[in-house]
Amino acid sequence: MILLYSSPEALLIQLKSWTVSLAPAAWQPVLSSAISALVILLLFAGIFALTTLVERKGLGRIQNRPGPNRVGPCGLFQPIADGVKSLIKEDIVPAAADRAVHFLAPLVVLAPAALALALIPLGPGLAAVDMDAGLLCFFAVGTASELGAFMAGWASHNKYTILGAMRAIAQMISFELPLVLSTLTVVMLSGTLSLSSIAQQQGSYWFGLPAWNVFTPWGLAGFIIFLIAATAESNRSPFDLPEGESELIGGFMTEYSGFKYAVFFMGEYFGMFAISGLTITLFLGGWNAPFSFLVWIPSFIWFLIKLGLMLAWFIWVRGTLPRVRVDQLMNFCWKMLLPLSLLNILAAIFWHFTASWQFPGAWGLRWAIGFGMIALPFIGISQSGARQKKWGPRIYRYAD
Amino acid sequence: MLGSGIIKGLLETARNFFGSFRQPERLVTIEYPEQQRTVPENNRSFPFLVFDRNDPVKGLRCVSCKICEKECPPQCIYIETEKDSRGKPIKHPKVFDIDISVCMSCQICVEVCPFDSIKMDQTYELSQFSRYDALILHKIDLAKSNEYYHQIKPTEAGLVDEQLAAEREAQIAKAKAAAAIKVAPATASPTPKPPSPAPPAKTEVPA
Numbered sequence: 001m002i003l004l005y006s007s008p009e010a011l012l013i014q015l016k017s018w019t020v021s022l023a024p025a026a027w028q029p030v031l032s033s034a035i036s037a038l039v040i041l042l043l044f045a046g047i048f049a050l051t052t053l054v055e056r057k058g059l060g061r062i063q064n065r066p067g068p069n070r071v072g073p074c075g076l077f078q079p080i081a082d083g084v085k086s087l088i089k090e091d092i093v094p095a096a097a098d099r100a101v102h103f104l105a106p107l108v109v110l111a112p113a114a115l116a117l118a119l120i121p122l123g124p125g126l127a128a129v130d131m132d133a134g135l136l137c138f139f140a141v142g143t144a145s146e147l148g149a150f151m152a153g154w155a156s157h158n159k160y161t162i163l164g165a166m167r168a169i170a171q172m173i174s175f176e177l178p179l180v181l182s183t184l185t186v187v188m189l190s191g192t193l194s195l196s197s198i199a200q201q202q203g204s205y206w207f208g209l210p211a212w213n214v215f216t217p218w219g220l221a222g223f224i225i226f227l228i229a230a231t232a233e234s235n236r237s238p239f240d241l242p243e244g245e246s247e248l249i250g251g252f253m254t255e256y257s258g259f260k261y262a263v264f265f266m267g268e269y270f271g272m273f274a275i276s277g278l279t280i281t282l283f284l285g286g287w288n289a290p291f292s293f294l295v296w297i298p299s300f301i302w303f304l305i306k307l308g309l310m311l312a313w314f315i316w317v318r319g320t321l322p323r324v325r326v327d328q329l330m331n332f333c334w335k336m337l338l339p340l341s342l343l344n345i346l347a348a349i350f351w352h353f354t355a356s357w358q359f360p361g362a363w364g365l366r367w368a369i370g371f372g373m374i375a376l377p378f379i380g381i382s383q384s385g386a387r388q389k390k391w392g393p394r395i396y397r398y399a400d
Numbered sequence: 401m402l403g404s405g406i407i408k409g410l411l412e413t414a415r416n417f418f419g420s421f422r423q424p425e426r427l428v429t430i431e432y433p434e435q436q437r438t439v440p441e442n443n444r445s446f447p448f449l450v451f452d453r454n455d456p457v458k459g460l461r462c463v464s465c466k467i468c469e470k471e472c473p474p475q476c477i478y479i480e481t482e483k484d485s486r487g488k489p490i491k492h493p494k495v496f497d498i499d500i501s502v503c504m505s506c507q508i509c510v511e512v513c514p515f516d517s518i519k520m521d522q523t524y525e526l527s528q529f530s531r532y533d534a535l536i537l538h539k540i541d542l543a544k545s546n547e548y549y550h551q552i553k554p555t556e557a558g559l560v561d562e563q564l565a566a567e568r569e570a571q572i573a574k575a576k577a578a579a580a581i582k583v584a585p586a587t588a589s590p591t592p593k594p595p596s597p598a599p600p601a602k603t604e605v606p607a
Contacts, residue, residue: 061420062413320413382402
């Protein structure tokens, strides 16, 4: 077997196929899947460990604290210490709990998140599962983690867990709508559901500048809506109502301890990685370099850099915003994000049908009209909502 | 407009994030085992015994009067008086134990001590592996020099030193006066006239 070097991605693919070819023919498909799964799990477990550390240190710095710095140099071994701690903790199952469902719930949260990660292309040809209907599969799989959250809340047989689970279901199903509708624009304009083709289509450059979806009016609006909905979907602050440490103890995770809790935690972070990966693929150019003179850096490096930036954004938001109320959450979803994502589809249609405009300044005009189609309704909705006191401080009529 | 507050908040946290790297004084955490907070002078933990003249055994100011033992509200002090070879008590403690698991740091022992020999310490790293014997401080653990006292509580120690010096001078003066009284009758006796050189000398002794 000779490795023909053409690109770093091709080298990785050749390495894998060479490893697979060593096995007997009957075993080759299984081995191929196993290698892909192993790579995905190891890579993202490593990123998970790193993210927990960076998150704790970053939040510390935001709050003018040094953050964890006791274990190893600069606290670098903190994730290992956390892992050992959660492994040796007592695994408590409440007496009234449904033992089987209680045991299964963390796995039901983790498995779909890991499956969703397999769909994300890290580079050309570097997706563990390269499906034609990848986007559809992503959402189908991703929805299963809601079931896990509800299983956990229901099986624990505890009022806080059931409240957290109810909140999780309400929030996740509500935010699924703007999430899917904002991706619909990308599907309409690129004409495919395959995630690697969507990323591939954003690979062209216009005078050295990238042709990412986020640089179009519908892409920008879709990106912002998607980002907000993704934050809610992955239960991140400020939409971490299902956990709600201050009001629901730990929400649906209240009755979990030790390694099951760690698996929940891992599932949430894997979900965050998956949805960040999807954001990158749909709007931020996938694995493509931001400038044409930087294409010599391998594609998966670019993907990982973008993933790191997305995670940094999530951490930054978590360090900034306090948790919203349930009524604010629902108002924001149904009265703001949903209408805007529907209007965004109109903006995408406008962009698509004006692509033939050739007169000078056409691009700027298209941009302005397309952006106005979303920005003006946004201002209108926000002001009417402010008048009707949909957002902002709540007025307690009977409790003064 | 809706959302401008979020941007303001994000900028504020970013300022904190980068500021904590550029200005270390922003980080308020005292990283305890390496860095230690300087405790205020009036901070007190548990009592210790002051000794003078670099002699932790003979130099103890304590005269074993047992006032602190009697006054201690939780009864955490135990004193035995030293005896000489004939069994006569001398002004020195043979045993002086303080059970710091019982002591409540009330400082009453310090206030009642007429000899300024027991004072409050500032040490707080006193954890032990045993609940019982390790937490009973014996005479040798309790004895700390006057220099140490000056080091932890300069103002209070200065005042105590001044007072002690004044008392000592008064004693010396008193002793001198007493000596003068003794000498005066001795020198006066050969003279034919016995009365009255002594009383004025006595009145000159300062209080």
